[in-house]
Amino acid sequence: MWKFKIGFACFLVLMLVVAASAAGTIVLWYPSGEITSLALLFHEEGLFSDFEMENDCKVELVAQDYDFMQQKIFTALASGKNVPDILFIDQSWVPGFLKEEALEQVPEADAKDWLEAVDPVTREASDYGEGVMYAYPQYGADIYGLTWNKDYFAEAGLDPEIPPKDWEEFRDYGIKTSKKDEAGNITRVGYAIRHLGQPHGVVHKFLWALWSAGADLVTDPKALRGGEAAFNNEGGRSAAKLVWDMIYTDKSTSLDFPDPRTCLLQGLASMQISETISIQTRQPVEAPNLKWGMSMPPPKEEGSESATNYNPWVYVVPKASQNKELAWKAIKWINSKEKDYQFCMKYRMTPRYKENWEREPLASDPYIVALRAMIPYARPYPNNLGLNGVMEALGSALQKIWHNESSIEDALNEAERLANKAIEEAAQ
Amino acid sequence: MIAFSVLEFKLRKTFARHKATIRAYLFIAPLVISFVIFRLYPSLQTLSYSFFNVELLKQKITWVGLKNFLALWEDEIFLISFKNTLKYCLYMVLISTIFGLVLATLLKAQSKLNSFFKAVYFSPYITSTVASAMVWWWLYNPQFGLFNAIMKLFHIPSQPWLNSTKQALMAIIIFSIWKIVGYNIIVFVAGLQAIPKVYYEAALIDGAGPITSFFRITLPLLMPTTAFILIYNTILAFQVFDQVFVLTGGGPAHASTVMVLEIYQQAFLKYRFGYASAMSAILFSCILLVTILQYILSERKEVVY
Numbered sequence: 001m002w003k004f005k006i007g008f009a010c011f012l013v014l015m016l017v018v019a020a021s022a023a024g025t026i027v028l029w030y031p032s033g034e035i036t037s038l039a040l041l042f043h044e045e046g047l048f049s050d051f052e053m054e055n056d057c058k059v060e061l062v063a064q065d066y067d068f069m070q071q072k073i074f075t076a077l078a079s080g081k082n083v084p085d086i087l088f089i090d091q092s093w094v095p096g097f098l099k100e101e102a103l104e105q106v107p108e109a110d111a112k113d114w115l116e117a118v119d120p121v122t123r124e125a126s127d128y129g130e131g132v133m134y135a136y137p138q139y140g141a142d143i144y145g146l147t148w149n150k151d152y153f154a155e156a157g158l159d160p161e162i163p164p165k166d167w168e169e170f171r172d173y174g175i176k177t178s179k180k181d182e183a184g185n186i187t188r189v190g191y192a193i194r195h196l197g198q199p200h201g202v203v204h205k206f207l208w209a210l211w212s213a214g215a216d217l218v219t220d221p222k223a224l225r226g227g228e229a230a231f232n233n234e235g236g237r238s239a240a241k242l243v244w245d246m247i248y249t250d251k252s253t254s255l256d257f258p259d260p261r262t263c264l265l266q267g268l269a270s271m272q273i274s275e276t277i278s279i280q281t282r283q284p285v286e287a288p289n290l291k292w293g294m295s296m297p298p299p300k301e302e303g304s305e306s307a308t309n310y311n312p313w314v315y316v317v318p319k320a321s322q323n324k325e326l327a328w329k330a331i332k333w334i335n336s337k338e339k340d341y342q343f344c345m346k347y348r349m350t351p352r353y354k355e356n357w358e359r360e361p362l363a364s365d366p367y368i369v370a371l372r373a374m375i376p377y378a379r380p381y382p383n384n385l386g387l388n389g390v391m392e393a394l395g396s397a398l399q400k401i402w403h404n405e406s407s408i409e410d411a412l413n414e415a416e417r418l419a420n421k422a423i424e425e426a427a428q
Numbered sequence: 429m430i431a432f433s434v435l436e437f438k439l440r441k442t443f444a445r446h447k448a449t450i451r452a453y454l455f456i457a458p459l460v461i462s463f464v465i466f467r468l469y470p471s472l473q474t475l476s477y478s479f480f481n482v483e484l485l486k487q488k489i490t491w492v493g494l495k496n497f498l499a500l501w502e503d504e505i506f507l508i509s510f511k512n513t514l515k516y517c518l519y520m521v522l523i524s525t526i527f528g529l530v531l532a533t534l535l536k537a538q539s540k541l542n543s544f545f546k547a548v549y550f551s552p553y554i555t556s557t558v559a560s561a562m563v564w565w566w567l568y569n570p571q572f573g574l575f576n577a578i579m580k581l582f583h584i585p586s587q588p589w590l591n592s593t594k595q596a597l598m599a600i601i602i603f604s605i606w607k608i609v610g611y612n613i614i615v616f617v618a619g620l621q622a623i624p625k626v627y628y629e630a631a632l633i634d635g636a637g638p639i640t641s642f643f644r645i646t647l648p649l650l651m652p653t654t655a656f657i658l659i660y661n662t663i664l665a666f667q668v669f670d671q672v673f674v675l676t677g678g679g680p681a682h683a684s685t686v687m688v689l690e691i692y693q694q695a696f697l698k699y700r701f702g703y704a705s706a707m708s709a710i711l712f713s714c715i716l717l718v719t720i721l722q723y724i725l726s727e728r729k730e731v732v733y
Contacts, residue, residue, distance in 0.1 A: 071696040078484040100485040100699060185586060196591060196680050255591050255680075256570035268571065388698065396505075399681035403593045414504075 024057030026323045026330055029073070030088040032063035038140050038277070038313050039063075039088065041343060051333045059330055070096075073318075077102055083320040085327040091125065091314045092200065092381050092391070094135055098128075098224065099385040099426050104317040104324055106133035110332060117337065122352040125312050125380035129222055136335050137312035140349030141371055143378045144208055144308045145276040146298065150291040152177045152188075152270040163295040166302040167242055170271075174252035177270035190252035192260035192269035193243055195402050199395020200388075204309065205260065205274050206398060208297035209239035211307035211379065217390050218423065221382035225427040229419035231394055232412040238300070240401050240408050247402060255403065265290065273297050275311070276374075277349070280367055294367075296374050310378035344368075350375070389422020471712075477705035484701060496706035506707065508682050509690040512597055516604075516686060517665035517718075524605045525657055528612025529650075533642070535613065536620050546617070550610035557607065561674035564603050565590070568675070593683035596676050600684055603671055608664065612657050619653030620646065655726030659719050666715045687711050 030039045041047065048059035062084070064072055070093060076083050077100075097103050106114070111133040115123050125137050150160035156176040164170040174190030181187050194205040203217075210216065215235030220227040230236075246253045257263045260272035261279060265287040276294055283290055299306040315331045317324055333339070337353045344351045344362055350371050351357055362368050381387060397415035400406040406414075443450075478497070481490040500506050531549065535542055552560065567574045568589040576586040589599045623646065631641045647654075669688040672678060678685030678693075687707065695704035 074485070074696060074699060096699075100483070102485050183585070197677055256586075256588055258591055396681060399593075399679060403681050403683075405593055405681055405683075 024055070024323075024326065025060055026057060026085040026326050027060045027062055027082075028086040028088065028330075029062050029064050029069070029084040031066035031069055033066060038138050038142070038349075040347065042088070048330065048334070051330055055326065055329065057326060073097075077318055077320050080320055083318060083322065085317065085321040085323045086331060087316050087318065088138070088313060089316060091135065091137065091312050092204075092387065094314065094316065095224075095381075095383060095385050095387040095426075097316070097318075098134065102318055102320070103134045104319050104321070104328075106136070107328060110328065114335075117354065118352045119354050119357060119375070121310055121375050121378050121380075122312075125310060127222075128383050129224065135314035135316045136331055137314050137352065138335075139340050139344050139352055140277055140312075140347065141375060141378065142275050142277050142311045142313070143371055143374050144205070144274055144311070145294050145296060145371075145374055146271060146273050147264060147276060147279050148271045148293050149177075149264065149267070149269075150293055153293075156270075160291070161293060163293060164298045166298050166304075167300050170298045171242070171246060171250055171252070173271065174246055175250050178252040186251070186254045186256070188267070189254055189257045189263065189269045190250075190271060191246060192257045192263040192272045193247075193253055193255075193402070194258060194260050194274070195255055195399055196258040199393075199399065200391045202395040202398050203391045204311065206239065206243075206394075207309045207379075208273055208307060209242055210236060211309075212297065212299045212304070213239040214300075215239065216382075217387070217394070218382045218384050218419075221379075221384070224383050224385050227384060227423060229390060229393075229416045229423070231419075232416035236412055237408050240398060240412065243398075244401055244408065248404070264292070273308075276371065280348070294370055296377055306377050308374065308378050310375070310380050312380070384423060384426070386419070386423035386426035389426065390419040393418035393422065474705045474708050477702050478709045480702045482701035482705070483699070485699065492702065496703050497710075499703065500706055500710065505682055505685065506687075506690055509678075509685045509687045510710075512683075512685060513666060513668070513687045516597065516601055516668060517662060519598075519601045520604045520608070520665045520668075521658060521661045523601075524608045524612055524661060525654070527605065527609045528616050528657065529654070531609070532613045532616030532620055533646070535617060546610075546614065549613050552607045553610040557670040558674055560607065561603065561671045564671075565675055568599055590676050591680065593680050596680060596684040600668075600671055600675055603675065604665075604668065607671075608661060612661070615653060615657055616650070619650050623649045651726055655722065658726070659722050662718050662722065663715055666711060666718070 028042070030042045032039070042061045042063070047061070052058055069089070073084070073087060073089075094103070105111075108131075111126075111131060114133065114136065115126060115131060118126065121141065122137055126133050126135065128134055146163055148163060153160040153173075156173075158173060158176065164173045170191070176190070177188075178186060178190035179188035194202055196202075207217075210231060213235035215233055216230040218227045219230045243253075247255065257268055260269065260274050261282065263269035264272045264279065265282060267287075267290075279292065279294070283292060296306040297308055315335070317327045317331070321327055335352075337356065340351050340353050341356045341359060341362070343349065344356065348365060348367060350368055351362060356362060357372065382390075384390065393415040397406075397411035400411045401408050405411075477489075479491065479493060481488075481492050481496075483489070535545060566572070570576060570586055570588055570591060573589070575589065579586060588595060590596050627645045627649070628641055631645055636644065667688055668686055669692065672684055672686050672689050673692075676684045678689045688711070691704045691707045691711070694700045694707065
C-alpha cells in the first residue's frame, strides 16, 4: 500500500512540474546556420533570463533551418499545433503572411512609441501605413553596399580607397580588375553577380541598380494593396542591360561565379554588391587578410542619387499564438533602448533608436559611421501583399536575360504581366 | 429457442468454414488500414482540393470548379515543368535501362570480382539522395569541381554545368542515372539468371553468335523484367524532386524545374493548395497513363519458348 502512495505522490509532483513548466512559456523561432549574423544573438546564454524572472515565464528559443522555415511556420499556423509565439523572420516574408492574415498587429500605443523613438529608416521599415506596425525590425541595418578588394584595385592601377562613381566607371573598373587565364577563361570577375537560386535572391542584389535607374518594384511601395509593376520601363531595362553588358560585352564577369559574397572573400571577385553586414561578420574569419572597402553602390550617372536596399530581420507575432500579450512584452523588452545599445556595442551593429546613434562607441566606430552615411539612401521593400509574386516574376526575368534565354524587352514584358497578376490576386 | 440454436449452429459452421479467410484478412488489415489512412484518404482529399480554392491559414475553402485546371494551361512555368519532367523521364529511363541491361549482361559472366562490382554499382542506390546530391553539387562546381578539373587535364573547356540553362537538366539526369543504374543491374541480373541455359546451348548448336543470342533469346525472355524496370523507373522519374531541389532548386531561370518541385512551391511557398492539388491530379494522371501504356506494350512483346 505504501508503495502505491509513494508512486501516486511522485506522479502528482511530476504533473505539477509539467504544468508549471508549461505555464507562461513562449516560443521564439529563429533561423539557424549562417543565413544571418543577426541571429547570433539567440545563442547567448541566458538571453531572456531577466525577462523570465520578472514575468515568471520561460522563453524557449528554437532554431529552424532557414530553407524550410517558411513552410514550417505555415504548417504550424495551419494546423494550430506547436504554434510559435514569436517569429524572427526576413522582412520580405511579411507581405506573404499578411496576405494570409496570419500576423498580429503591434498594439497601437507601442507602435506610436516605437515610431517616435527610432531613426527615419527604421521608422519607414516599421510603418505599414498610417502608423500601423506588424513587426519590429532588428538592430543591425542590413544594408546592401558595394564592397571591393583594395589590393585588386591597387593592382589594376586604381585608387584602392575610391569606389566607382557611376555605372560607366563601374563597368570600367570591372574590366580592369578582372583576370583571365591563357585560354581566355575568366579566373577572377570584376563584379560577381547573383543569378542562381530563388528569384527573390536575384532581385535583392539587383534593386540598387533598378532604383538608381529610376525604376521600382511597384508604383506605391507603402500600399498593401493595389498599384502595379514599375520595372518595365527605360530605367528597368537599362539596369538589366548593365549586368548583361558586363557579362557579354565587357566579359568582365561570368555566370560561373554565382555566390558574390563568397567570391569576394575567396579572392575570386574584385567587387560585389550585397549585405555589408555579412562581409563585416565573415571577413575576420574567412578572409582575415582581405583589405576591403565599402560604399554605396554606384549611381547611374555621376551626381545622381544612389539607392540601395535595407532588409531588416523582424520580430512578429502570429495571430494563432496562445500567448500574444507575453510575446509582445518579450519583443518590447529585447528591443528596448538599453538592449539596443548593449547589443550594438557587443556585435558592432547599427542601432535603431535616434539617441543610441549618438552614444559612444557607436558614434565613432568606422563601420557604423560608414553605414550611417549610407542609411539615408536605403529603402525597405514595398509593403504590397503581392510582393512575393512581383519578385518572383522579376527575378525569373533577370535570370532569363542574363542567361541569354530572352531579350530584355520580352522578359520584362512577361514579368510585368505576371507581377500585375500577382498584385491583382493579392488585392482580392 | 430451437430456432436460435439452429441459427447459432449455422453461424458457428460458417465461421469455422471461413476461419482461414478471416484470419488472412486480419493479418493484412493493419496494412490495408494504414494504406487507406496514409495513402488513399490523402489522395482523395488532394483530388477534391483541386476543385477548390484552399486557404488553409484563413480556414476557407471555396468551390471553383475547373478553374484551377484551366489556369494550369496558361501557366508558363507549369508548362515548362511539364516539358522538363517528360524530357527527364525519357532520358533517364531509357539510358539507365540500357546501361543497366548492358552492365548486367557483362556481370553475368563468371568472375571473382562480380560481387565487388555489384556492390559498387548498387551502393549509389542505397545512399541518401540528398547527401549524394550535395556531393555532386560540389563535383559540378565550375571553379573547384572534380569534373571540370578532369576536363582541364584533357584540355576540354570548363563547363558551367548547374549554372547553365542548357546543361542544368542534363546534369541532373546524369546524377539520376548514376543513382538508379545499380538497382536496374541487380534486377536485370536476377532476370538473366532465370533464363534457362538450355536456350543458349540450343542457339550455340544452331550457330548463333553472342549478339544474335542476345537479341533473339535474352531480350525477349527478359521482357517482363524490362517492363518492370521501365515502369518502376518511369514512376520514379515523374516523381523526381530531391536531387532537383538540392542541385539547382529548379533554376537557373526554371531551366530544370520539374512538376513535383512546382507543386511544392505552389503549395508551400505560395500557399495555393487548390492549384497545387490540380497539378498533383495532372501528375497522377500522367503517371497512370504512361504506366498503363508501358504495361500493355510490354505484354505484347512478351514471348514464351
